[in-house]
Amino acid sequence: MLRNIFIVILLLFSLRAVAQEVHLADTAESKPLKLTHAEPLYIDLIRDLGAHKGEKEWNIGAGLTDNMGYDRYEFLVEYEWAPINRLGLEIEVPVSLYTSNSRDPKPEQNRPADRIESVKLAAQYTFLVSARHQTSMALGTITEFELADLNRISKDNMVEGFLFNPFLVMAKRWGSNMHSLVYTGPRVHFPFHKSGTETGYELNSSVHYMIPNTRNFIGLEVNKEFSNGDFHMVARPQMRITINEGLMIGVVPGIPLVRGEERLSSFVRLIYEPLHRK
Structure with missing residues (x-):
């Protein structure tokens, strides 16, 4: 028995x-095929390329940029998630605060006003994942609703315009640990206080080395922007370090190569991916 x-x-x-x-x-x-690609830390992606349904991520960023006559402190909070396979969505709120420095002869006149920059809504869809070529490609769009300066904001004057930014992402793995990525697209600005539009174009490229058997990497991101006849280029060496399960930190100094008014900068991004292993 x-x-x-x-x-x-x-x-x-x-x-x-x-x-x-x-x-x-x-x-x-x-679940569809998803390749691991190193994601740049300053101009980051909406979600991982080839994202799987249910993935989500919180980002908190803070940075300091030294300009010729003032210093800019930037902060951002963003949330991104994948409602279905290969589709990423994001909402972000960036904030800029300014202080004068000793190089500004007229600080009250030249220093920009503090502002909540915008509310950014974005979507990204990975339309190609090739295991043979270790390549992923995605199309996406960002729409920013620009807000008025904090000292001028009111119920009647809250949104000053919006910015439309369609983009293309192309990423490739070279062997086991080397990663490259290109993020590019036009930026079209529609201001409400004047007629017409303002256009620009950005081309961001990056290369990273991912430490074997970890999510840590070191790399270089180069941000290039063409706008109103001007060209700006900033090199951003960077590294990402895993703190514990699902929590990482990225450190990004900025070195202007074609600088205009911008000088050295720094940026830190805290990345939290709840249940990312699942």
């Missing part, structure tokens, strides 16, 4: 284990 009970219990546990393996296999098979 006891022997039969033991056999039944053993059979039930065996069936349970088989059912779990089948469920995990079905779950894995239901």
Whole structure:
């Protein structure tokens, strides 16, 4: 009798284990292919290329830029998630605060006003994931609703315009640890206080080395922007370090190569991916 009970219990546990393996296999098979790509830290992506449904991420960023006559402190909070496979959505709120420095002869006149820059809504869809070529490609768009300066904001004057930024992302892995990425597209600004539009174009490229068997990397991001006949280029060496499960920090100094009014800068990004292993 006891022997039969033991056999039944053993059979039930065996069936349970088989059912779990089948469920995990079905779950894995239901998800499309996703390649690991190193994501730049300053101009980051809306979501991982080839994102799987249910992925999500919180970002908190803070930075300081030294300009010729003033210093700019920037802060941002963003939330990104994947409602379906390969589609990423994001909402971001950036804030800029300004202080005068010793190089400004007329600080009250030249220093920009503090402002909540905008509310940014973005979407990105990965339309190509090639295991053979270790390449992923995505199309996306960012729409920014620009807000008025904090000292002028009111119910009647809250939104000053919006900015439309369609973009293309192309990423490739070179062997096991080297990664490259290009993020490019036009920027079209529609101000409400004057007629017409303002256009520009950005081309951001990056290359990273990912430390084997970790999510840590070191690399270089180069941001290039053409706007109103001007050209700006900033090199941003960077590194990302894993603190614990799902929590990482990125450190990004900025070195202007074609600088205009901008001097050295620094930026830190805290990245939290809840349940990212699942």
